[in-house]
Amino acid sequence: QKEVEQNSGPLSVPEGAIASLNCTYSDRVSQSFFWYRQYSGKSPELIMSIYSNGDKEDGRFTAQLNKASQYVSLLIRDSQPSDSATYLCAVRGYGGSQGNLIFGKGTKLSVKP
Amino acid sequence: GAVVSQHPSWVICKSGTSVKIECRSLDFQATTMFWYRQFPKQSLMLMATSNEGSKATYEQGVEKDKFLINHASLTLSTLTVTSAHPEDSSFYICSARELAREGPQHFGDGTRLSIL
Numbered sequence: 001q002k003e004v005e006q007n008s009g010p011l012s013v014p015e016g017a018i019a020s021l022n023c024t025y026s027d028r029v030s031q032s033f034f035w036y037r038q039y040s041g042k043s044p045e046l047i048m049s050i051y052s053n054g055d056k057e058d059g060r061f062t063a064q065l066n067k068a069s070q071y072v073s074l075l076i077r078d079s080q081p082s083d084s085a086t087y088l089c090a091v092r093g094y095g096g097s098q099g100n101l102i103f104g105k106g107t108k109l110s111v112k113p
Numbered sequence: 114g115a116v117v118s119q120h121p122s123w124v125i126c127k128s129g130t131s132v133k134i135e136c137r138s139l140d141f142q143a144t145t146m147f148w149y150r151q152f153p154k155q156s157l158m159l160m161a162t163s164n165e166g167s168k169a170t171y172e173q174g175v176e177k178d179k180f181l182i183n184h185a186s187l188t189l190s191t192l193t194v195t196s197a198h199p200e201d202s203s204f205y206i207c208s209a210r211e212l213a214r215e216g217p218q219h220f221g222d223g224t225r226l227s228i229l
Contacts, residue, residue: 043223105156
């Protein structure tokens, strides 16, 4: 059974701090990795995609991938109250079942003013 | 960016009614669309995977006769909840993936279904 694990939180950080969200996955041959943000009562929205080892930066967001450790993370710099949401890690395996994404249960982030 | 339109946003109807939800990819072609359900404070649950021109693949425990899925074109998939009952009340979300299999899934805004 392919799994994606996330700490459910809540993760609470003060405004301006760095929020670090972590995700591990079980399928060693996974190829594509995504972070989604979901506000309460809303649908998920894509924040970052990462496909190769290392860091990928986009504005205040940095995704980090380590395939050897089967670990992907999301850093949010200068956290804002508007970043408070649930962050979903999603993984797609190589040739996976019709290319389905496997989602983690999400980490709830709370940024305190 | 890729846009997925889902309609309607809200549905309130009586028990026994059938409800159709549409999911459209507006600026890209999607051979595969996905239907999810999410209960309050719970995680996304994949219901079915819809492939253009073929039968949908349903996840274990999802009744295919109750949740009818049609994916007639590369830009449109529909989910019909037949003879809906209060326990079907939930947040239904579709997503679509671009033709390149490596790409992300893009989500619609979701449909909040309330059955009285």
